[in-house]
Amino acid sequence: MASFGYALQGIREALLSEPHLRFHALATAAVVALGFWLRVPRHDWALLALAVGAVWTAELLNTAVETIIDLVSPDFHPLAGRAKDVAAGAVLLMALAAVVVGLLVLGPPLWAKALALSSQR
Ligand SMILES: Nc1ncnc2c1ncn2[C@@H]1O[C@H](COP(=O)(O)OP(=O)(O)OP(=O)(O)O)[C@@H](O)[C@H]1O
Known part of the structure:
Protein backbone atom coordinates (compact mmCIF):
# COMPACT_ATOMS: atom_id res chain seq x y z
CA MET A 1 0.00 0.00 0.00
CA ALA A 2 2.89 2.35 0.81
CA SER A 3 4.41 1.71 -2.63
CA PHE A 4 1.12 2.87 -4.20
CA GLY A 5 1.53 6.15 -2.31
CA TYR A 6 5.13 6.50 -3.50
CA ALA A 7 3.99 5.89 -7.09
CA ALA A 27 -4.72 16.27 -23.95
CA THR A 28 -6.04 13.35 -21.87
CA ALA A 29 -8.94 15.48 -20.60
CA ALA A 30 -9.73 16.54 -24.18
CA VAL A 31 -9.66 12.93 -25.45
CA VAL A 32 -11.94 11.73 -22.62
CA ALA A 33 -14.39 14.61 -23.18
CA LEU A 34 -14.47 13.94 -26.94
CA GLY A 35 -14.92 10.21 -26.33
CA PHE A 36 -18.01 10.82 -24.17
CA TRP A 37 -19.41 13.49 -26.50
CA LEU A 38 -19.00 11.23 -29.54
CA ARG A 39 -20.21 8.15 -27.59
CA VAL A 40 -17.34 6.02 -28.88
CA PRO A 41 -17.89 2.26 -28.50
CA ARG A 42 -16.27 0.20 -25.76
CA HIS A 43 -13.49 -1.31 -27.88
CA ASP A 44 -12.53 2.18 -29.07
CA TRP A 45 -12.29 3.28 -25.42
CA ALA A 46 -9.84 0.40 -24.94
CA LEU A 47 -7.66 1.71 -27.80
CA LEU A 48 -7.78 5.28 -26.46
CA ALA A 49 -6.96 4.11 -22.92
CA LEU A 50 -3.96 2.12 -24.19
CA ALA A 51 -2.69 5.04 -26.27
CA VAL A 52 -3.10 7.58 -23.47
CA GLY A 53 -1.57 5.23 -20.89
CA ALA A 54 1.39 4.44 -23.15
CA VAL A 55 2.17 8.13 -23.69
CA TRP A 56 2.01 8.81 -19.93
CA THR A 57 4.21 5.78 -19.29
CA ALA A 58 6.80 6.86 -21.87
CA GLU A 59 6.85 10.43 -20.51
CA LEU A 60 7.23 9.27 -16.89
CA LEU A 61 10.05 6.87 -17.83
CA ASN A 62 11.71 9.70 -19.78
CA THR A 63 11.48 11.91 -16.69
CA ALA A 64 13.03 9.13 -14.60
CA VAL A 65 15.89 8.71 -17.14
CA GLU A 66 16.54 12.49 -17.17
CA THR A 67 16.54 12.61 -13.38
CA ILE A 68 19.01 9.73 -13.06
CA ILE A 69 21.31 11.25 -15.69
CA ALA A 90 10.80 6.99 -27.30
CA VAL A 91 8.33 9.63 -26.10
CA LEU A 92 8.15 11.19 -29.55
CA LEU A 93 7.42 7.83 -31.23
CA MET A 94 4.72 6.94 -28.72
CA ALA A 95 3.12 10.39 -28.98
CA LEU A 96 2.99 10.10 -32.80
CA ALA A 97 1.43 6.62 -32.53
CA ALA A 98 -1.15 8.00 -30.07
CA VAL A 99 -2.02 10.80 -32.49
CA VAL A 100 -2.62 8.17 -35.20
CA VAL A 101 -4.87 6.18 -32.82
CA GLY A 102 -6.73 9.37 -31.88
CA LEU A 103 -7.29 10.34 -35.51
CA LEU A 104 -8.46 6.83 -36.49
CA VAL A 105 -10.79 6.45 -33.49
CA LEU A 106 -12.13 9.99 -33.04
CA GLY A 107 -11.75 11.35 -36.58
CA PRO A 108 -14.68 9.58 -38.33
CA PRO A 109 -17.31 10.18 -35.60
CA LEU A 110 -16.11 13.78 -35.22
CA TRP A 111 -16.47 14.30 -38.95
CA ALA A 112 -19.95 12.71 -38.90
CA LYS A 113 -20.95 14.95 -35.98
CA ALA A 114 -19.68 18.05 -37.78
CA LEU A 115 -21.65 17.11 -40.91
CA ALA A 116 -24.80 16.45 -38.85
CA LEU A 117 -24.47 19.77 -37.02
CA SER A 118 -23.88 21.71 -40.24
CA SER A 119 -26.89 20.07 -41.97
CA GLN A 120 -29.14 21.14 -39.05
CA ARG A 121 -28.41 24.81 -39.79
N1 LIG B 1 24.72 15.90 -19.03
C1 LIG B 1 24.54 16.06 -20.35
N2 LIG B 1 25.54 15.75 -21.19
C2 LIG B 1 25.36 15.91 -22.53
N3 LIG B 1 24.24 16.40 -23.12
C3 LIG B 1 23.21 16.70 -22.33
C4 LIG B 1 23.30 16.57 -20.89
N4 LIG B 1 22.11 16.97 -20.37
C5 LIG B 1 21.35 17.32 -21.40
N5 LIG B 1 21.99 17.16 -22.58
C6 LIG B 1 21.45 17.44 -23.93
O1 LIG B 1 20.47 18.47 -23.84
C7 LIG B 1 19.19 17.97 -24.23
C8 LIG B 1 18.14 18.57 -23.32
O2 LIG B 1 18.37 18.10 -22.01
P1 LIG B 1 17.41 18.43 -20.80
O3 LIG B 1 17.95 17.83 -19.57
O4 LIG B 1 17.11 19.89 -20.77
O5 LIG B 1 16.13 17.62 -21.22
P2 LIG B 1 14.84 18.14 -21.93
O6 LIG B 1 14.72 17.42 -23.23
O7 LIG B 1 14.81 19.63 -21.96
O8 LIG B 1 13.79 17.59 -20.92
P3 LIG B 1 12.39 18.16 -20.55
O9 LIG B 1 12.09 19.31 -21.47
O10 LIG B 1 11.48 16.98 -20.74
O11 LIG B 1 12.56 18.56 -19.12
C9 LIG B 1 19.31 16.44 -24.12
O12 LIG B 1 18.38 15.78 -24.95
C10 LIG B 1 20.75 16.20 -24.52
O13 LIG B 1 20.87 16.23 -25.94
Whole structure:
Protein backbone atom coordinates (compact mmCIF):
# COMPACT_ATOMS: atom_id res chain seq x y z
CA MET A 1 0.00 0.00 0.00
CA ALA A 2 2.89 2.35 0.81
CA SER A 3 4.41 1.71 -2.63
CA PHE A 4 1.12 2.87 -4.20
CA GLY A 5 1.53 6.15 -2.31
CA TYR A 6 5.13 6.50 -3.50
CA ALA A 7 3.99 5.89 -7.09
CA LEU A 8 1.33 8.60 -6.80
CA GLN A 9 3.93 10.91 -5.24
CA GLY A 10 6.21 10.23 -8.23
CA ILE A 11 3.46 11.13 -10.71
CA ARG A 12 2.65 14.28 -8.69
CA GLU A 13 6.29 15.40 -8.65
CA ALA A 14 6.70 14.71 -12.36
CA LEU A 15 3.54 16.72 -13.07
CA LEU A 16 4.91 19.65 -11.06
CA SER A 17 8.35 19.59 -12.70
CA GLU A 18 7.54 18.64 -16.31
CA PRO A 19 5.51 21.02 -18.50
CA HIS A 20 5.16 18.20 -21.08
CA LEU A 21 3.20 16.14 -18.56
CA ARG A 22 0.82 19.02 -17.90
CA PHE A 23 0.22 19.16 -21.65
CA HIS A 24 -0.51 15.40 -21.60
CA ALA A 25 -2.99 15.97 -18.77
CA LEU A 26 -4.83 18.54 -20.89
CA ALA A 27 -4.72 16.27 -23.95
CA THR A 28 -6.04 13.35 -21.87
CA ALA A 29 -8.94 15.48 -20.60
CA ALA A 30 -9.73 16.54 -24.18
CA VAL A 31 -9.66 12.93 -25.45
CA VAL A 32 -11.94 11.73 -22.62
CA ALA A 33 -14.39 14.61 -23.18
CA LEU A 34 -14.47 13.94 -26.94
CA GLY A 35 -14.92 10.21 -26.33
CA PHE A 36 -18.01 10.82 -24.17
CA TRP A 37 -19.41 13.49 -26.50
CA LEU A 38 -19.00 11.23 -29.54
CA ARG A 39 -20.21 8.15 -27.59
CA VAL A 40 -17.34 6.02 -28.88
CA PRO A 41 -17.89 2.26 -28.50
CA ARG A 42 -16.27 0.20 -25.76
CA HIS A 43 -13.49 -1.31 -27.88
CA ASP A 44 -12.53 2.18 -29.07
CA TRP A 45 -12.29 3.28 -25.42
CA ALA A 46 -9.84 0.40 -24.94
CA LEU A 47 -7.66 1.71 -27.80
CA LEU A 48 -7.78 5.28 -26.46
CA ALA A 49 -6.96 4.11 -22.92
CA LEU A 50 -3.96 2.12 -24.19
CA ALA A 51 -2.69 5.04 -26.27
CA VAL A 52 -3.10 7.58 -23.47
CA GLY A 53 -1.57 5.23 -20.89
CA ALA A 54 1.39 4.44 -23.15
CA VAL A 55 2.17 8.13 -23.69
CA TRP A 56 2.01 8.81 -19.93
CA THR A 57 4.21 5.78 -19.29
CA ALA A 58 6.80 6.86 -21.87
CA GLU A 59 6.85 10.43 -20.51
CA LEU A 60 7.23 9.27 -16.89
CA LEU A 61 10.05 6.87 -17.83
CA ASN A 62 11.71 9.70 -19.78
CA THR A 63 11.48 11.91 -16.69
CA ALA A 64 13.03 9.13 -14.60
CA VAL A 65 15.89 8.71 -17.14
CA GLU A 66 16.54 12.49 -17.17
CA THR A 67 16.54 12.61 -13.38
CA ILE A 68 19.01 9.73 -13.06
CA ILE A 69 21.31 11.25 -15.69
CA ASP A 70 21.25 14.65 -13.97
CA LEU A 71 22.25 12.81 -10.78
CA VAL A 72 25.07 10.66 -12.16
CA SER A 73 26.29 13.00 -14.91
CA PRO A 74 25.60 16.64 -14.02
CA ASP A 75 28.50 17.67 -16.28
CA PHE A 76 28.36 17.41 -20.06
CA HIS A 77 29.02 13.91 -21.36
CA PRO A 78 28.20 12.58 -24.84
CA LEU A 79 26.76 9.35 -23.39
CA ALA A 80 24.52 11.30 -21.03
CA GLY A 81 23.27 13.35 -23.95
CA ARG A 82 22.71 10.23 -26.06
CA ALA A 83 20.72 8.53 -23.31
CA LYS A 84 18.50 11.60 -22.88
CA ASP A 85 17.99 11.88 -26.64
CA VAL A 86 17.07 8.18 -26.97
CA ALA A 87 14.57 8.46 -24.10
CA ALA A 88 13.07 11.59 -25.69
CA GLY A 89 12.87 9.70 -29.00
CA ALA A 90 10.80 6.99 -27.30
CA VAL A 91 8.33 9.63 -26.10
CA LEU A 92 8.15 11.19 -29.55
CA LEU A 93 7.42 7.83 -31.23
CA MET A 94 4.72 6.94 -28.72
CA ALA A 95 3.12 10.39 -28.98
CA LEU A 96 2.99 10.10 -32.80
CA ALA A 97 1.43 6.62 -32.53
CA ALA A 98 -1.15 8.00 -30.07
CA VAL A 99 -2.02 10.80 -32.49
CA VAL A 100 -2.62 8.17 -35.20
CA VAL A 101 -4.87 6.18 -32.82
CA GLY A 102 -6.73 9.37 -31.88
CA LEU A 103 -7.29 10.34 -35.51
CA LEU A 104 -8.46 6.83 -36.49
CA VAL A 105 -10.79 6.45 -33.49
CA LEU A 106 -12.13 9.99 -33.04
CA GLY A 107 -11.75 11.35 -36.58
CA PRO A 108 -14.68 9.58 -38.33
CA PRO A 109 -17.31 10.18 -35.60
CA LEU A 110 -16.11 13.78 -35.22
CA TRP A 111 -16.47 14.30 -38.95
CA ALA A 112 -19.95 12.71 -38.90
CA LYS A 113 -20.95 14.95 -35.98
CA ALA A 114 -19.68 18.05 -37.78
CA LEU A 115 -21.65 17.11 -40.91
CA ALA A 116 -24.80 16.45 -38.85
CA LEU A 117 -24.47 19.77 -37.02
CA SER A 118 -23.88 21.71 -40.24
CA SER A 119 -26.89 20.07 -41.97
CA GLN A 120 -29.14 21.14 -39.05
CA ARG A 121 -28.41 24.81 -39.79
N1 LIG B 1 24.72 15.90 -19.03
C1 LIG B 1 24.54 16.06 -20.35
N2 LIG B 1 25.54 15.75 -21.19
C2 LIG B 1 25.36 15.91 -22.53
N3 LIG B 1 24.24 16.40 -23.12
C3 LIG B 1 23.21 16.70 -22.33
C4 LIG B 1 23.30 16.57 -20.89
N4 LIG B 1 22.11 16.97 -20.37
C5 LIG B 1 21.35 17.32 -21.40
N5 LIG B 1 21.99 17.16 -22.58
C6 LIG B 1 21.45 17.44 -23.93
O1 LIG B 1 20.47 18.47 -23.84
C7 LIG B 1 19.19 17.97 -24.23
C8 LIG B 1 18.14 18.57 -23.32
O2 LIG B 1 18.37 18.10 -22.01
P1 LIG B 1 17.41 18.43 -20.80
O3 LIG B 1 17.95 17.83 -19.57
O4 LIG B 1 17.11 19.89 -20.77
O5 LIG B 1 16.13 17.62 -21.22
P2 LIG B 1 14.84 18.14 -21.93
O6 LIG B 1 14.72 17.42 -23.23
O7 LIG B 1 14.81 19.63 -21.96
O8 LIG B 1 13.79 17.59 -20.92
P3 LIG B 1 12.39 18.16 -20.55
O9 LIG B 1 12.09 19.31 -21.47
O10 LIG B 1 11.48 16.98 -20.74
O11 LIG B 1 12.56 18.56 -19.12
C9 LIG B 1 19.31 16.44 -24.12
O12 LIG B 1 18.38 15.78 -24.95
C10 LIG B 1 20.75 16.20 -24.52
O13 LIG B 1 20.87 16.23 -25.94
